[in-house]
Amino acid sequence: MKILLVGGTGTIGSAVSKELNGRHDIILAASKSGDIQVDITSRDSIESMFKNLPPLDAVVVTVGGVHFGPFETMTEDDFLMGITSKLMGQVNIVLQGQKYLNRNGSFTLTSGVLSQDPIRFGSNASTVNGAIDSFVKSAAIELLPKSYRINAVSPTVVLESMKEYSSFFSGFSPVSVNQVALSYLKSIEGAQTGQVYCVG
Amino acid sequence: MKILLVGGTGTIGSAVSKELNGRHDIILAASKSGDIQVDITSRDSIESMFKNLPPLDAVVVTVGGVHFGPFETMTEDDFLMGITSKLMGQVNIVLQGQKYLNRNGSFTLTSGVLSQDPIRFGSNASTVNGAIDSFVKSAAIELLPKSYRINAVSPTVVLESMKEYSSFFSGFSPVSVNQVALSYLKSIEGAQTGQVYCVG
Numbered sequence: 001m002k003i004l005l006v007g008g009t010g011t012i013g014s015a016v017s018k019e020l021n022g023r024h025d026i027i028l029a030a031s032k033s034g035d036i037q038v039d040i041t042s043r044d045s046i047e048s049m050f051k052n053l054p055p056l057d058a059v060v061v062t063v064g065g066v067h068f069g070p071f072e073t074m075t076e077d078d079f080l081m082g083i084t085s086k087l088m089g090q091v092n093i094v095l096q097g098q099k100y101l102n103r104n105g106s107f108t109l110t111s112g113v114l115s116q117d118p119i120r121f122g123s124n125a126s127t128v129n130g131a132i133d134s135f136v137k138s139a140a141i142e143l144l145p146k147s148y149r150i151n152a153v154s155p156t157v158v159l160e161s162m163k164e165y166s167s168f169f170s171g172f173s174p175v176s177v178n179q180v181a182l183s184y185l186k187s188i189e190g191a192q193t194g195q196v197y198c199v200g
Numbered sequence: 201m202k203i204l205l206v207g208g209t210g211t212i213g214s215a216v217s218k219e220l221n222g223r224h225d226i227i228l229a230a231s232k233s234g235d236i237q238v239d240i241t242s243r244d245s246i247e248s249m250f251k252n253l254p255p256l257d258a259v260v261v262t263v264g265g266v267h268f269g270p271f272e273t274m275t276e277d278d279f280l281m282g283i284t285s286k287l288m289g290q291v292n293i294v295l296q297g298q299k300y301l302n303r304n305g306s307f308t309l310t311s312g313v314l315s316q317d318p319i320r321f322g323s324n325a326s327t328v329n330g331a332i333d334s335f336v337k338s339a340a341i342e343l344l345p346k347s348y349r350i351n352a353v354s355p356t357v358v359l360e361s362m363k364e365y366s367s368f369f370s371g372f373s374p375v376s377v378n379q380v381a382l383s384y385l386k387s388i389e390g391a392q393t394g395q396v397y398c399v400g
Contacts, residue, residue: 009355043276053260070342071295071298071339071342071343072298072342074295075295076243076288076292076295078289079288079295080288083283083287083288087283087327087331088276088279088280088283089351091276091279091327092276095271095274095275095276095279098271098272114332114334114338116334116337118334118337118338118340118341119338119341120342121342122336122338123335123339123342125338126232126334126335126337126338127287127291127331127332127334127335127338128331129334130315130329130330130332130333130334130335130337131328131330131331131334132289132327132330133330133334134314134315134316134318134326134327134329134330134331134333135323135326135327135330137316137318137326137330138319138322138323138325138326138327139271139323141318141319141320142270142271142272142317142320142321142323143271146272147341165222179277
């Protein structure tokens, strides 16, 4: 398969890239490095990316920023950070990407455990993750007539990020990024649609 | 209690208003009518509303627009309709409203069944409803130190809207708005927080 991996240079993206390499033909998209550059907060940048690529069998997104901070002082602009990046970035990649997908193609997005299991300072991430979970369930039924599939991977905190984030994720059982990467593989090579794969 | 009911003139809002009247002191906010006017898509309008009101014991939102339409031709602007109105409208009312709430005060927001049970043309509504469900779960844990509570009511399609929407909600079992209004009462007068009350 020809697979576009948006965010293929981050912690999870690198593990997904490693998992897929050798099995598939991967095009890495990232903000500054990769095979092609994209700013996922810009619809024009997303459109330009797709226009410069061959037709794709799978589009995977493993990137998207959110705001972490106390709820008491959170502003609309803080909150819009995750809305514009992790939520609308991924939504726009699907809305636009559906024009560039081969038959039986798939989208695999990234949400996260906080949609169901909130932590202090995480309300923006929780909201965005919950939105992505419901987005894939709803988009799946409308992409079905073209035999397109869409799923989300919802990982808990990954081992590789625990040094930085362990104080926020007290009592969470971290998983390795390699374990998380397997769910992307399931979404891409499997036949399911409208699923949220919770890892951890 | 002194209760601000944003969207108190719509189908659900009117039923909530009827349920609460006589029990509490209600201030109705709406875009054009009501006791006070507010445009929930504008942070300035929301701020001005709160600044012109006395301290509140409960804030209830029963309003918010979403876009309905086919996924294949949906644009970012279509999708942003629900993000700006039903999602960020409610989020902004909570972010700003937390400064104007009396101790033990509560927020009650509105999501909807489509977060879990999608229909054709409903991906914007599903996404926004899923976001609201996760928002209340996460905001609840951070509002707790001030003894503020937050819940969402997630109704299925209401009987009173079936004439207009029945073709979209094939097989859904509608509930009366009076039944839905009871869940708002539970959120306002009860002691729970971080809950999504699914009605129907």
